[in-house]
Amino acid sequence: MGEAFIGSEALASGALTRHELARFHDRLLPDVYRARGKPLSLRERTAAAWLWSRRRAVIAGAAAAALHGSQWVDGDEPVELIWNNGRSPAGLIVRNEALDDDEVTRVSGLPVTTVARTAYDLGRHLPRDRAIPRLDALSRAICFSREDVLLIAKRHLNARGLRRLREALPLVDRGAASPKETWLRLLLIDAGIPVPTTQIPVQNTWGLIAMLDMGWEEFMVAAEYDGDLHRTDRGRYAWDRKRARLVAGMGWKVVSVIKEDNPADVIARVRAALTSRGWRARD
Incomplete structure (x- = not known):
């Protein structure tokens, strides 16, 4: 059996003997098993969690977001379920919360909170950052x-966390291509710098030459987060250097940020770039 399954059901149907269940399968959760020796994905852990609930729970939170196609959800992320159950095994978060019928959909055969309900839960249960x-x-x-x-x-x-949700929603920007880009955007907003536009196209007579992470088109200033790929992929690094020269040639001033940078220094550099182009901070 390649997929997760309920052990007692497999025994009752005669699909497995107790010896086969114990010898050739790993116990993922109480009475939930899978064939031994294979790496376990978040999708498989999510399905196992639902089976553990005896197919009664609804998948929520980050696991629901991943099923909807969201990136940046780690494989070991706790699986959240909405279900009336007081005890949950390690690796699961079970919440007994109100859930209307139209707040549930199905993805890959699993009951999952709708996109809007998933956003509602994420915004309430998680701290802002x-x-x-x-x-x-x-x-x-x-x-x-x-x-x-x-x-x-x-x-x-x-419901708990509604104030937190209402504060978070205006800051959501689908132009953020990574969590670090979100971090950079929030850092600048919290410092009193105007909200930047994300994914700004830069074109010359030959066409599109760059999509800047975020920036202020009025002042032709941008801020970009350079991830590790820029350093480990030589081809990418060479293109980025050429790209930077082309963007500068179009009149843009770009502040590049890496993970080792001090946040205060990042803020100061962006402020200086904007000020040099005519921006004035409000008193």
Whole structure:
């Protein structure tokens, strides 16, 4: 058996003996097993969690976001379920919460919170600096309406975390191509720098030469987060250098950011670039 399955059901049907179950299969969760020796993906862990609930729970949170196509969800992320159960094994988060019928859909045969309900849960349950990267990634995968999310909030007026959700939603930007880009955008906004536009196209007479991570077109200033790929892939590095020269030749001033940079220095460099182009901070 390649997929996760309920052990007691396999025994009852005669598909396996107790000896075969114990010798050739790993126990993932109470009474949930899978063939031994294969790496376990988040999708498989999610299916196993649902089976553990005896097919009664609805998948929610980051696991639901991943099923909807969201990137940047680690394979060892706890699987969240909405279900009335007081005890949950390690690796699962079970929440006994109100859930309307139209807040549930099916993805790959599994019951999952809708995109809007998933966004609602992420925005309520996670702290701001974790929620917004998750919401950015979900929105990038499958665009959701903030109004639809707020409509769900109106249905559940006594739910916890609604203030946190309402504060996070205006900051969601589907143009963020990675959690680090979200981090950089929030860093600058929190420092009082105007909200940047994301994914800015730069073109010359031959066509598109770059999509800048974020920036302020009025001042032709941009900020870009350079990930490790820029250093480990020599071809990518060479193209990025050429790209930087082309963008500069079009009049853009680009502030490049790497993970080792001090946040205060990043803010100062962006402020200086904007100020040099005529921006003035409000008192």
